[in-house]
Amino acid sequence: MDPRVDRHAELIVDRCTDVSEGDNVVLLSGPAAEDLNVALFEKIGERGGMPTKVVLGGREMRSFLRAMDLEAISAPDHMISLMEAADVLINVRASRNVSETSDVAPESMQAFARIMEPIQEHLEDEDTEAVITQHPAPGDAQKAEMSTDGYADFVYDAIDQDWDAQQAHQEQLVEILDPASEVRVVAGEETDVTMSIAGNPAVNSVADKNLPSGEVFTAPLPDSVEGTVRFDMPVVRHGREVEGAYLEFENGEVVAHEAETNEDVLTGILGTDDGARRLGELGIGMNRDIDRFTHNMLFDEKMGDTVHMALGRSIEESVGEDNPKNESAIHLDMIVDMSEDSFIEVDGEVVQRNGTFRFENGFEG
C-alpha cells in the first residue's frame, strides 16, 4: 500500500481526532475510499476503538433520491442515533463520479439536505470529535482536471506535512487578527470590503476538523460588513455552478448581487433566510502546498494567497462570548484570489500584499 495512505490514516486518528481505547468510531465514507478505509480500520483496531462504516453517495444514493417521495420523507433517526452514540466521526470523501446526482431533481436534493441538517450540525459541532477529509479517488481527480495519480500527489502534498510548523506559521497571523477591530480586503477593481472582527477570536486551524487544513478564520460582526466583493471561484449549490458572483454589502447585509452564470441560484441562496444575506466567516488560506484550484472547497479555501468569505452561519468558536453570532441554515464559502493586485489591511495597516504576509520574506508594504 502507498505509505502516504498509512500516514494519512495516522493523522486522522492521532491528530485530527484522538481514537482511544473503547471509542466507538463512525466512518462515513464515500464509495471509492477503500485503501484509506483499510488503513483506518487498522489504526482504529490498534488503538482499541470499534469502527462502523456507513457508505454515503454513489449509485445507491442517486437511486434513492430519484425514487423518494418528497411528501413522505422523514428524518434519518437511525443515522442520528448512530452518530450520537459515536465518540469519533470520520468523514472520508471519495467519488468514482462526482456527477452521480446530476439527474436528481433539485427539490429532492434540497429536501434531502434539509433532513440531513441534524447530521451536518452534529459533524460541525465544536464538542464533536470529527474530521472531514478526502481520499484521492478518480472522480475527484477528474473534477480537478487531473490524472488520478497526479491528483493523489496533490492531495498528499496538501495533507502530509509538518502541521506543528504550519501551526507556528499561522500563529503569526492569529496574533495580528486576534486583538484587531477592522479588516479590509482589496483585490482587483471590484473587491473592496471592510468589516469589524472586534472581540471575535481568530482560530488557528491546522489538521483538526478538516484535513487538509491550513487557514486562520474568524467571524465578522453581522452588521459590520460594507463594500463589494467579486468572487473568483465558482460556487456550487446542488450541482449548479455560480460563476463570477458579485455581492454588495450595506450594514452587513447583501443589498445587491449578480453573477456571470446561474444568477438565479445565487438569488436562491441569499433568499434562504435572513442570516444567508450576511457573512458568517472571514477565512484566510495559508496552505501553500495547495497550489491550484481543484473545485473542491475542502482544498480551495485553504489555498495560500486566497481569502474566503462564507454567507450564512458562523462557526461557534470564532464568535466572542459577548458578540452576536450570525445564524442561518447555510454556510457557503466563496473565494477571492489574493495572489496579485490585492492587499489585506488590519486596523489600517497592510498585513498582506499580493499573497505575501508581512511576516514573510518578500513582503512589500
Next chain:
Amino acid sequence: MDPRVDRHAELIVDRCTDVSEGDNVVLLSGPAAEDLNVALFEKIGERGGMPTKVVLGGREMRSFLRAMDLEAISAPDHMISLMEAADVLINVRASRNVSETSDVAPESMQAFARIMEPIQEHLEDEDTEAVITQHPAPGDAQKAEMSTDGYADFVYDAIDQDWDAQQAHQEQLVEILDPASEVRVVAGEETDVTMSIAGNPAVNSVADKNLPSGEVFTAPLPDSVEGTVRFDMPVVRHGREVEGAYLEFENGEVVAHEAETNEDVLTGILGTDDGARRLGELGIGMNRDIDRFTHNMLFDEKMGDTVHMALGRSIEESVGEDNPKNESAIHLDMIVDMSEDSFIEVDGEVVQRNGTFRFENGFEG
C-alpha cells in the same frame, strides 16, 4: 440492470419485510452487492423509507480484526443504537473473496463474534423485521466452484419463485409435524436418530427471515435426542472446515463425537456451553430449486432432499409455550443428505423416503 435484481429487491422490501412510509431501514451489506443495493435504495425510496447502508466484511474488516487489541475490545454500542433505531434490517451477503479473514487469528474471530452477539440476536429476534439474503458476487460463486454468471442463475432460481405455491406445498409437511410427537431420521449406515418434538410448533419458512427460504423447522425437546448422525456437508467455523462430523446422542446430549478433518474444531464447538452439546433445531429442506450444495448454509439447509440439525440455541418460534428451550451462544446448522438410502419417520410412519414426501408423486412407502 438484470431484471432479476429488481425482482429480488421487491421480494426483500415487500414480502420478507414490509418497508412502509417513515420506516428507517438499515442495510447491512457485504462489499460486493452494489447492483442489489441500488435496486433496494430505489424500492425503499418509493415506499417512503429512509435507508442507511453499513458495509460489513471485506479488506477493512480483516485489517481491523488483525489489528484489534483483544484485551481492549468493547461492545459496538453505536452499531447497536443504529439497529435498535431501525424499523427494518436487511442483511445482504456478497463477497469478492470469502477468504478475506483467513489470516486473522481464531481467537480474534471468536472475540469479535462474541461482541457482535447482541447484533446477531437482534437480527434473529422474532420481533425484529429482518431478512438475510445473498447477492451473487464473484467470491461466493468461487466458493461454490461456479462461474459468476452460472452462480447468479443458481441464486435467482432459488430466490425468484412462487412463494405462495411453495408455502402451500410446505404446509403439507407442517400438518404432519405439528401434531406429532416423535421423529426418526435414518440415512445410510451411520445415521439413525430419534427425537421428541411433542408440543413444539413446526414453522413454515418461506421468504421471510431468509431469502431464499424453503424449509420447515421445529425444535427437539432438549433431553429427547437419541442415536447417531453422520453429517454429509462440511461445517465451517471461523474459516476452518470440519468434514464428516459424527455425533452420538444420549438423553439429548452429545456423548461421543469424531470428524474426518479438524476434529478439534468440532470439540471446541461442543465445549462452548451446555446447550452446544444438544440440538436446538430440526429442519427439513424443501426448496427444490436449490439443486446443489454451494458451501453456503443460507442455501444448503433449504435444499430439497436434505435434513439439517443445529447444535445450540433454538429459534423462539419453534418452541412451544410450555416446553423447555435449548439455550446456547451458538446455533450451528449441520446437514444430512436424504436423497438416497434414507427415510424420515413420524410417530412410526414413513413420511419421506429417499427425498420424496408421501404427499408427492413417486413416494414409495
